[in-house]
Amino acid sequence: MSKEVSGSLLLAWQVKGKHCLVIGSGDVALSRINHLIRANAKITVITGGGHIHEDIVKLHEEGVIYNLVKRNYESRDLKMYEKTSIELDGIEKLINPSHYEEIRQVVEHEVFANVCCCIDDYELSERIYYQCKFLRLPVNIADKPPLCDFYFGSMFNQDNLQIMISTNGKSPRLSKLIKDNIARQFEGIDLNKAVENLGLIRSCLRSNIVIDDDLISIDTRMNWIKQLTDYFSLKEWSHFNLTDENCRKIISYFPEFPPKDYQEFEKIISN
Structure with a gap:
């Protein structure tokens, strides 16, 4: 059983x-x-x-x-x-x-x-x-x-990012210990900035790339933003200061991708 x-x-x-x-x-x-x-x-x-x-x-x-x-x-x-x-x-x-x-x-x-x-x-x-x-x-x-x-539950908060740990009411103290452990792993990383940067790219993609709203087109957009997100680490994404203009440069490559090299990517958004 x-x-x-x-x-x-x-x-x-x-x-x-x-x-x-x-x-x-x-x-x-x-x-x-x-x-x-x-x-x-x-x-x-x-x-x-x-x-x-x-x-x-x-x-x-x-x-x-x-x-x-x-x-x-x-x-x-x-x-x-x-x-x-x-x-x-x-x-x-x-x-x-x-x-x-x-x-x-x-x-x-x-x-x-x-x-x-x-x-x-x-x-x-x-x-x-x-x-x-x-x-x-x-x-x-x-x-x-x-x-x-x-x-x-115990909450790890960085504005746009929230992580909840719950033991379903059984051990609130353990929830806090797990939350504190997660917080230590992200020390020195502005996770909120990473969320803002990726959220801005996603919003820009949806607003400016006009393709059909059929399942294939939606899946294409989702896979594109998924692969782009995996380009860099959380810490690297938190270092960018993206604007609408930067994002338009990034999505101009769609359905292809911008350079995967971090320094080359930086050049694109700074020029």
Whole structure:
């Protein structure tokens, strides 16, 4: 009998500009808030009646936290921003361009994208979990893996580049150790610059090379950028300062390739 795999679906979750709720105001709540800040979420914090971490107060004073509610959690908090009531009866009528703006308003400005509960009260935490499930809200109950729709792993961040290490809630400390090991391997390399350079070339290729959007043409473009990416090391890609003009010179070779020699490649983009 094969061993059952216990893993999660690791995704990049877009919550930019969307409401996210954090319940609690201690160290764990602060760590959740910091994750959400990096994702540019619109953060609401229900502090509870105890001590509020001074960094949370400071983040609110700086305008980074959208709303700091200094009281105990109430069930109605899960719908605190909801105004629009869209009925799902006859959904085939709802999926119509005339309804798109109303739906976008609800998703981006009224409904919580996720809920993070970071309190010591297990009974209340469990109640919050099932309230979220009833409302179909994704929820994370801190330190209770069975009551989590998603986990917060250890993150290695360099702006455009994010690497997440997750043990599916089993060993957060091990996740951190692995993350620190990855960080040491990339010391002295501006990975964000490498991402920007390759992203600019890819965008330029898609914008300026007009060929059909059939599967063969798409595959040709993908293989071209893949081979070009493999030309140089991460450190070498991080040394370029590419502009739109540089990129046009590079993609002018398509479907052939520019010189693979690093110094020859540099000459092309500097001339």
